[in-house]
Amino acid sequence: MNYSEVFGKVVSHCKEYGFIFPSGEIYDGLSAVYDYGPAGVQLKRNLSDAWWKAMTQKFDNIVGLDAAILMPPTVWKASGHVDAFNDPLIDNKDSKKRYRADVLVEDYIEKLLEKARKEEEKLIKKGKTPEEAARMPQVKKSVEKAEAARIRLAEVVNAGDMHAFKRLIDDLEIVCPESGTRNWTDVRQFNLMFKTRLGAVADEGADLYLRPETAQGIFVNFLNVQKSSRMKVPFGVAQIGKAFRNEIVARQFIFRMREFEQMEMQYFVRPGTQSEHYRFWKEERMRWHLSLGIPAERLRYKDHDKLAHYADAATDIEFYYPFGWKETEGIHSRTDYDLRRHQEFSGKKQTYFDPETQESYIPYVVETSVGLDRTVLMHLCNAYAEEEAPTAEGGTEVRTVLRFHPAVAPTYVAVLPLVKKDGMAEAAKSIHERLKNRFFSAYDEKDAVGRRYRRQDAKGTPFCVTIDTETLSDGTVTVRERDSMAQERVSTDALESYLAAKSTGV
């Protein structure tokens, strides 16, 4: 079974065992929106807890934050999202190519001006002065046409009138550079940010956006956090939260969702030192993924060739998903772009006084940003396995098992009486009651013990504790390990510490 065959099985397994459901399924669902079921939410929470501890607990100079999803709209002007996330798009039906409508018109204008310039040059060569050449009809016509198009473009862009935009493209007789035809779809405004309104009355109040990334909540709180927690550069602010993007195409299960959760840490550093911190976090974040059992051969760095406007270095940590190598986490050296822009737009100084160097500066930022849902999917894809397992009759059968790292498995241990009689069930229940205080423990007495083992395998429970007649006489139980199916006899007194020792490695 190869990786891509696994994908469909993972998706149906997720539904069958309560990890992930399509959102609002009884109403046909909503594209690219999913709900986490009982097993899925625990897996997700274990992963985010592991991340939160790896940041805020492990590092003295990283503190947490939970900023609101709604923020003043100017935040998104400052961050560049209002411009970058707003495109009028049009498709050519023949070439199937999609273009930004404003770019098409601008290219058209540019072509006209180019034509005018060439005419001008020709005329000047023929002895006209530049002033005379500019007045000649063959030049003047192109320039005027270009000017008229520019005015109309500005009008439709300002009005946000997509029908007028389409008429403009039709009127200008713009053709597709690929197919050369004018067989266009309508112009559609693609806004990757979700819009909502502040205030209960529909036509009053301000337009707001649901945040398209969580990072800005950290940037706008930079000084609040730094001053209230007496942090000195370098220090980090960690945050876990939802973000929203109106993706044009959202596919691949929970890999690209419209509503998703990010775990971000912005690390504020002295300008000039960003490279060393960038290198540190690059390695540290890879180590974290490895520590939770993701094998090294399914992880890699992918350095960015072309950098975003705000970055001076960027890399992705990619996982080999069933549909290929894809980004799970990004580590970006964001320079002082964000804080500088917020200083500019808010008029509030975003500088830090460094007591060591006795100077004030806007700190540089190294960002680690990991998709929580992608991390969940990574662990699901990595954990899913079908393998031969022995049956009671001595043959073999396929067992489906989720080999989660014990630290992230939704259920840590299942307590099973070998059979329901002779007081085994009662003994098992009391062990379960005790384990519950410390672990996510499940109790199951239905069906043969072999079947119960397989049920726990399918949910990814790493340990099963089985109570048999020996338990009643000498107080020992067997602990059955999920992956090896090996059993070990452990005294009930030592059971808790035995189980606890198995989850190390985070």
Next chain:
RNA sequence: GCGGGAGUAGCUCAAUGGUAGAGCAUCAGCCUUCCAAGCUGAGGGUUGCGGGUUCGAGUCUCGUCUCCCGCUCCA
């Protein structure tokens, strides 16, 4: 968004235009001493949704929605 494919029980799938079924799973009971055993019973469906053709539609037809694959898009 475009092209192709698919939607029947929780899952995998049956059902010449003629009474919607099986296996697995779930639940209850019996039986069962270590890897999906067995027996008895129960629940679960407007066949994705909405029109049309027909005496009669899961089946033919049109539309629509959702999912999958490819393209496209993705600071």
